[in-house]
Amino acid sequence: MMNELIAALKAIESDPTVTRPEDGYLTDGTYDELHPLVQNVVCLADEELITNKGACNWAAHQTLKLAGFLVTCGERDSFGWLSGVIHTKKGMVVYG
16 A cells, blocks of 8 residues: 555656645645545545554655655644645645
8 A cells, every 4th residue: 555655646746737836735625626636645645654543654654755755743732643744746745
């Protein structure tokens, strides 16, 4: 599945119909309004980057980093991350 997520992120970067938004976030708006490639990445990221117990999957974060996609914390509370952000050349994808 990680290979699928990496391929989906590369698809976003190579697709000319995905353009960098002014604020840099590819996930602004409702889920249904997002580009289909971005929708796919959000679903895959939720599956791969979050463990079954709701924690960060640090090994998967490292795999993405090695593939050229940095993952950072989005929102957090006293228990940990509430959302994560994947950085691409076209903009940021929020998941979680």
